[in-house]
Amino acid sequence: MSNSPLYLQIKKYINDKIESGQWPIGHRITTEIELTKQFNVSRMTVNKAIRDLVAEGKLQRRPRLGTFVCSNEDKAESPLLDIRNIAEEVAHRGKSYSSKVVTQTALQADETIATKLGVMLGTAVFYSEIIHFEDKSPIQYELRWVNAAYAPGYLEQDFTEITPNQYLSQNCPLSAIEHTVEAIVADDHVRSALKLGANEPCLLLNRRTWSQDKLVSSALLYHPGTRYKLSSKVLLS
Incomplete structure (x- = not known):
């Protein structure tokens, strides 16, 4: 032995x-x-x-x-240094995409949200929570805050037909992104949304996006660590 x-x-x-x-x-x-x-x-x-x-x-x-x-190869994969429509990513892998809108509402920015979006307290902000699925398996839980002044039609969108990324890309062309990634212990709410096992790790991508000099959106993107990976490719001169 x-x-x-x-x-x-x-x-x-x-x-x-x-x-x-x-x-x-x-x-x-x-x-x-x-x-x-x-x-x-x-x-x-x-x-x-x-x-x-x-x-x-x-x-x-x-x-x-x-x-x-x-x-x-069984893990879904997204580029770390780029932003792509998750529906297109899933389709590119030959899988079936769907989504569930948990929340889609208007808020007034409190201190935390104001910091996320770089706005004054009380500024009008749109907020959404969406679960994205690949072949009916949840691969991303998206919490997103959007500056209402830059995307006034956000709440009118059917996010089971179009993703927030797709809508914002069409209406606020991307000029800059900020990413941070960390492994976390998911709380019960996130664990339930992603159907995580008792000891399954969770990957959190914190993303902010700009259109020209305007900070348009801040999002928390949670992923099941055993079913998802992020990749990057850097060309060196």
Whole structure:
């Protein structure tokens, strides 16, 4: 028996099954309870091994269905240094896009919102919450604040037919973007919207966009870490 920690032995066992082809892409692996019995260890030990492989992109948890072998190609992907319409991204991958509008309303900017949009307290602001789906699986939960002065028709849009990105790009041509990305522990609201598993990581993209010298929009874009990745390409002279 190896002297390595038990969770690493279990991780190696699962990884060997994947690498050998015994468990191909799309295969549902042995359940945590079965692995607990097989290795005579605690559920926590098995869970640690599986979490590591999920984080490495080799396994994917599907709530109420189980844990499946996957590849990095199974993850939806967006460019980090560019802004693209998520509906077009999904269609480009040969998948079916849909969305659910949770909230679409007018607000007066409080201190937090005023800071996000660089406006005075009490300024008219539009706000929307939208869940974006790829093949009926949620891949992005979008919270967006928009300066009403620059996009007066925002609340009149049907965002199940057109995305906020598409509308804003047509009416406020993009001139600059600001991005920050971080891995977070999602709160219950975000976890429910994205159908995240108990230990599934969450990726948060904080984005602000300008049209000429006007700060038009600020958005928080949440993604399931095991089903989504961001990429960038930089050309060096």
